[in-house]
Amino acid sequence: MQDSENDAANLGRREMLLTAGAAMMAGATASSALAASPPSRGINSLSAAARNSGPLxxxxxxxxxxxxxxxxxxxxxxxxxxVLGGTEVFRHGDFQGDPVQNTLLTDQEIRANELHVDPQTIGVPNLRDGDQRLDVRFIQFDNVVIELLQYRNADEPMGGPNSFAPPVQNMSPAFPRMMHICFHVRDDVDFNKFITDLEVESARRGMTQVRANRIVRVRSEAERKAAPESANTNKVTVAPSDGWELIYCKGPEGEHLEFVKALGPVKQRFADTFAKREQALNGQ
Incomplete structure (x- = not known):
């Protein structure tokens, strides 16, 4: 009985992940039905040996x-x-030593050797000898966790404002390898007002990097601020993305954030795809 309950919980969590946005595949409509009757065969009934020799x-x-x-x-x-209401799971810090360096940075050390340069010139800290340290904090949201990482010099305090490496200045989402975090806005929320409130609350806290784009063309920060609230949300009406609402925003570290709703047809497409995936994985 306990295993069935765990399977059901895992299905519910996996399905919620499928609705969180372009980077977090989405789908929220079939959660309770799927969780209520976990499959009796297929992927969830595999033995450990079978699973370990099966598809990735x-x-x-x-x-x-x-x-x-x-x-x-x-x-x-x-x-x-x-601001966004996540809950800290735990924090851990002062990571240093050879295993940590090797686990996180081997590829970059090899790259430095290939370039015949000091690793620090391409942003590689020296965790191995403790010149730099790594701290992490895990933040739980309803359907995913965000891990904050800070690499700092050993003489800098935990949680301080100074990182080991300088931040990247140009952060166009068009750059290959650039990523973003996507948050799923509840269906009944006024999306335009949400963006306005996000900017106001962030500015109140001195987080001047938190700026959302507009769907109208603006040529300056003054014009962006002066744009009407109705220009906050891009509502897609063309299939297969019809029902998708989104806005791109910068976070306090200059990171790319996306806020989305998945409504109507696009919401159903995600739910249907999730159901098909479950059936295929479970051999139904």
Missing amino acids: GARLQGVQHFGLTVQNMERAYEFYTE
Whole structure:
């Protein structure tokens, strides 16, 4: 009985992940039905040996967290907990030593050797000898966790405003490897007002980087601020994205954020795809 309950909970969590946005595949409509009757055969009934020799996808539970390297840990923590309402799971810090260096940075050390340069010139800290340290904090939202990471010099305090490496100045979402965090806005929320309130609350806290784009063309920060509230939300009406509402925004660290709603036809498409995926994974 306990295993069935765990399977049901896992299905509910995985399905919620499928509605969180372009980076977090989405779907929220079939959660209770799927969780109520977990499959009696297929992926959830595989033995450990069978699972370990099966497809890679059968060995995953979904997306556990998104990681964000920050310059100012306390500022980022305040934004994701006090502004957006996440809950801290735990924090851990002062990571250093050879295993940590090797786990996180081997590829970059190899790259430095190939370039014949000091690793620090391409942003590689020296956790191995403790010159730099790594601190992390995990923030729980309803359907995913965000991990905040700060690499700092050993003489800098935990949670301080100074990171080991300088922040990237140009952060166009068009750059390959650039990523974003997408938050799923509740269906009955006034999206335009949500964006306005987000900017106002962030500005009140001195988080001047938190700026949302507009759907009308603006040529200056003054014009962006002067745009009407109705220009906050891009509502897509063309299939297959019809029902998708979104806005792109910068977070307090300059990170890319997206806020979305998945309504109507597009919401159903995500739910249908999730159901088909479950059926395929469970051999139904």
